[in-house]
Amino acid sequence: MRDFSAFKHTENECRVKISPQLMLAAHRFLATEVSLFSPSQVTEKVLLRILRHPDVIQEIKFNDSDKRSALHYIYQRGKPVDFFILILQVHSTCTHVVQHVKTSTPMQYLSSSSS
Numbered sequence: 001m002r003d004f005s006a007f008k009h010t011e012n013e014c015r016v017k018i019s020p021q022l023m024l025a026a027h028r029f030l031a032t033e034v035s036l037f038s039p040s041q042v043t044e045k046v047l048l049r050i051l052r053h054p055d056v057i058q059e060i061k062f063n064d065s066d067k068r069s070a071l072h073y074i075y076q077r078g079k080p081v082d083f084f085i086l087i088l089q090v091h092s093t094c095t096h097v098v099q100h101v102k103t104s105t106p107m108q109y110l111s112s113s114s115s
Contacts, residue, residue: 016057022089023051023052027044027047030047030051031044
């Protein structure tokens, strides 16, 4: 039997609480589906440390009183970014326009082509 206790995090590691099962699913998805996080690029332990970092997993809550708040947007058209977004859970209706969406059930990640 394999030991998955490494995916159970302590209180001070993540600001947003996610289940150990969701952490394991995110880890497996990134390691197998996203080439930049593959074992040939990043070891599994390092990837787990990245996922456990307090600033990595974020939660966005929609404010009905300020529907056009800048906090509701994860990307802005034409503005370069230095981060990666993997949507783990969605509890709302999302409206977005994206040129490139790479899908691998059940998770999706957004990327932009530099061509």
